[in-house]
Amino acid sequence: MLDRSAPVFVAGHRGLVGSAIFRRLSDAGFDDLRSVDRAELDLRHQSAVDAWFEEQRPRYVFLVAGTVGGILANSTRPAEFLYDNLMIHGTVVQASHRVGVEKLLYLGSSCIYPREADQPITEEALLAGPLEPTNEGYALAKIAGIKLCESYRRQYGDDFISAMPTNLYGPGDNFDLEGGHVLPALMRRFHEAKLDGAEEVVVWGSGSARREFLHVDDLADACLFLMDHYSEAGHVNVGTGTDCTIGELAGMIRDLVHPGAELAFDASKPDGMPRKMLDVSKLTGLGWSAGTPLADGLASTYEWFLEALDRGEARL
Ligand code: GFB
Numbered sequence: 001m002l003d004r005s006a007p008v009f010v011a012g013h014r015g016l017v018g019s020a021i022f023r024r025l026s027d028a029g030f031d032d033l034r035s036v037d038r039a040e041l042d043l044r045h046q047s048a049v050d051a052w053f054e055e056q057r058p059r060y061v062f063l064v065a066g067t068v069g070g071i072l073a074n075s076t077r078p079a080e081f082l083y084d085n086l087m088i089h090g091t092v093v094q095a096s097h098r099v100g101v102e103k104l105l106y107l108g109s110s111c112i113y114p115r116e117a118d119q120p121i122t123e124e125a126l127l128a129g130p131l132e133p134t135n136e137g138y139a140l141a142k143i144a145g146i147k148l149c150e151s152y153r154r155q156y157g158d159d160f161i162s163a164m165p166t167n168l169y170g171p172g173d174n175f176d177l178e179g180g181h182v183l184p185a186l187m188r189r190f191h192e193a194k195l196d197g198a199e200e201v202v203v204w205g206s207g208s209a210r211r212e213f214l215h216v217d218d219l220a221d222a223c224l225f226l227m228d229h230y231s232e233a234g235h236v237n238v239g240t241g242t243d244c245t246i247g248e249l250a251g252m253i254r255d256l257v258h259p260g261a262e263l264a265f266d267a268s269k270p271d272g273m274p275r276k277m278l279d280v281s282k283l284t285g286l287g288w289s290a291g292t293p294l295a296d297g298l299a300s301t302y303e304w305f306l307e308a309l310d311r312g313e314a315r316l
Contacts, residue, residue, distance in 0.1 A: 001229075002030075002060055002103065002224075002227055003059070004005075004028065004029045004030050004031065005030075005031060005032060006030075006032065006058045006059035006060060006102075006279070007032045007034055007056065007057065007059055007060075008030055008032065008033050008034065008058060008061070008062070009034045009035070009053075009056060009058035009060070009061045009062070010022055010025070010033060010034070010035050010062045011043060011061065011063050011064060011065040011088075011092050012063075012064040012065030012066065013035035014037070014038075015064065015066075015068070015167065015172070015214050016168060016169075016170065016172045016173050017107060017165075017216055017219060017220070018035075018062070018064045019171075019172045020121065020170065020171075020217055020219065020220035021028065021062050021064060021220045021223055021224075022035070022218070023162050023217070024220035024221055024223070024224055025224065028224060034056050034058055035177050036052060043065050043087075043088045043091055044083075044084060044087035044088055044091065044180070045087075045091065045177070046090070046091045046094065046095070046297075049091040049092060049094075049095045050091075050094075050095050050098060052096040053098065053099045053101075054099060057091070057099055058096075058101060059101065059102050059103075059195060060101065060102060060104070060202075060227065061092065061101050061103075061104040061105070061179040062104075062105050062107075062223060062227075063088075063089065063092050063096075063104060063105065063106045063107065063145075064091070064107045064223075065088050065092070066084065066085045066088055066089075066141075067080055067081055067084035067085055067088075068138075068174075069081070069174075069180065069181075070179060070180050070181040070182065070185065071119060071134050071135070071181075071182075071204075071269075071270055071272045072178055072179065072269070072270075073178070073179040073180075074135040074137070074138050074205075075133075075134040075135070075213060075270065076132055076166050078136065078137035078138075079137065079235065081135070081137040081138040081141065082137035082138070082140060082141050082238055084141075085138060085141030085142065085145070085225055086140075088107070088143045089141065089144060089148055090144075090148065090286065091147035092104075092179075093106070093145075093148045093149065093152060093160065096131070096158070096160070097124065097152055097156060097158055101158075102159065103159045103160075103161070103227060103231075104149070104158070104159070104160040104161070105160075105161055105162070105163060105223055105226060106146070106148075106149045106160060106161070106162045106163070106228050107146050107162075107163055107164075107165065107223070108142040108143075108145060108146055108162055108163065108164045108165075108235060109138065109139070109142050109164065110164055110165065110166045110167070110212075110239070110251060110276050110278055111131075111132060111135045111138060111139045111142065111238070111273070111276070112126060112131075112139050112142045112146065113125045113126065113276070113313075114127075114128055114129030114130060114131060114162060115129070115130060115131060115132040115133075115273055115274075116129055116130075117129065119275050119277050120241070120277045120278055120279035120280075121237070121276070121277065121278050121279055121284060122237075122279040122281075122282075123164070123234060123236065123237055123282060125237055126143070126146070126235070127143070130299060132272055133271040134270050134272045134273075135233040135272070136172070139265060146162045146164075146235050147235075148160075148258055149161065149233075150162075150233050153233050154233070159163045159231050161226060161227070161230055161231065161232070161235075161236075162235035162236070162277070163222065163223060163226055163235065163236050163237075163238050164235050164236065164237050164276070165214060165222075165237075165238040165239065166211075166212040166213070166214050166237075166238065166239035166240070166276065166278050167181065167182075167183070167211050167212060167213050167214070167217050167276070168171045168181075168213075168214055168219055169181070169183040169184065169213055169214075169215065169216065169297065169301060170216035170297065170300075170301055170304075171213050171216070171300075171301060171304040171308075172216070172315075173301070173315070174315045175187070175188045175302050175305065175314055175315055175316050176315065176316060182204070182211070182246060182249065183213060183249065183253070183298075183301075184301075184305075186201075186203065186249070186250055186253045187253055187257060187298075187301065187302055187305060188316070189201050189202065189306070190253055190254055190257040190258040190261060191257050191258070191302075191305070191306075192260055193258055194257060194258040194261075198261075198279065199260070199261055199263045200261065200262045200263075201250075201254065201258070201261050201262070201263060201264065202264050202265075202266050203246065203247070203250045203263050203264065203265050203266065204246075204265075204266050204269030204270075205265065205266070205267070205269050205270060205271040205272075206246075206265060206271055207244050207245060207246050207247030207250065207263070207265045208245055208246070208247065208271070208274075209245065209254060209272060209273065209274055209275070210243045210244065210245050210246075210274070210275040210276070210277065211239075211243055211244070211246065211249070211266065211272040211276055211277075212239050212240055212242065212243040212276065212278060213240070213243075213244075213276045213294055213297070214238065214239055214240055214290060215251070215290070215292035215297040215301075217292065218240075218291060218292050219238055220288040221288075221291075222283065222288055222290075223238075225286075225287075225288045226286075226288075229286060230286060234282075236282055236283050236284050236286070236305045237280050237282060237283060238276040238278070238280070238283060239278035239280045239290070240280070240290045241277075241278075241279075241280045241284075241289075241293075242277075242294075243275070243276075243277040244294070246271075247263065247265075250263050251263070252294070252295065252298060256298055256302055257302060258300060265277065274304045
């Protein structure tokens with residue numbers, strides 16, 4: 001179990017995941033949470049990160065910072081996704097080692113797995129085949145992060161662990177129509193169609209790609225669970241164990257936000273990986289499983305989105 005009074009650094013606290021981890025740790029009684037804004041510390045610069053760690057001396061680190069985005073952002077900005085993430089993973093892991101961080105959790109992504117991996121995807125599928133081209137840069141950086149943690153454990157005995165979440169959503173998500181992920185983008189598109197009185201809403205791709213969606217508060221809970229109970233080299237999948245087609249997801253969002261609207265599939269946009277569902281038996285075997293059904297998570301996220309719009313705080 002982590003000591004609730006120890007200093008904890010959440011790298012990436014402004015993002016979807018980092019803000020959820022911050023909330024979860026506060027609820028669990030952690031009273032010395034540390035964070036730093038991008039304008040104050042560029043996590044891609046080793047000497048700056050080293051200096052910050054020397055000064056702050058965190059005992060635990062949640063490494064959830066990075067350049068992230070949906071399928072279009074990934075496929076059009078591969079250099080940024082590869083460079084930024086490689087650098088951020090490298091600097092934070094190295095600085096954590098230098099100052100003797102007691103435990104670090106590194107967060108990867110289910111896109112590390114081969115495009116043609118058997119479904120559901122077990123942890124063993126890593127590096128067993130070619131990657132999905134639309135997010136190869138991001139996936140390579142994420143794989144390097146896993147290998148960094150494993151290598152620091154093997155060479156130096158550092159207690160650095162890795163979790164691989166499936167597609168995430170929830171409060172604090174990026175609702176940008178072009179750069180964001182499917183769930184917030186569709187929620188905003190249906191919402192704006194309702195306001196404009198439009199009866200047709202565009203959905204990228206064929207609608208037949210399958211994805212698994214995990215509420216970010218469930219992910220944050222799993223991350224704390226792993227930090228409290230898991231200290232092994234192998235990475236651990238985090239998901240719900242169920243998936244749906246993008247067409248089904250769009251139908252659920254339509255029924256919630258703008259019932260009766262028509263779906264118009266835009267085949268000029270990529271589907272990406274045909275299916276990406278994680279085998280979560282390792283994590284359930286350790287004693288954790290996700291608690292938020294997709295329908296409930298969609299409803300609470302839409303409520304949050306409407307309130308954030310009112311407050312002028314939604315990321316659009
Ligand atoms: O969420 P998304 O961008 O992530 O797309 P990926 C998932 C699926 O939804 C794709 C379809 O088949 C898209 O074509 N889709 C339909 C849409 N409408 C939309 C829309 O309006 N916006 C978006 N974005 N998609 C990302 C990776 O892949 O997954 C990242 O690029 C990361 O590396 C993330 O790993 C979790 O699942 O395809």
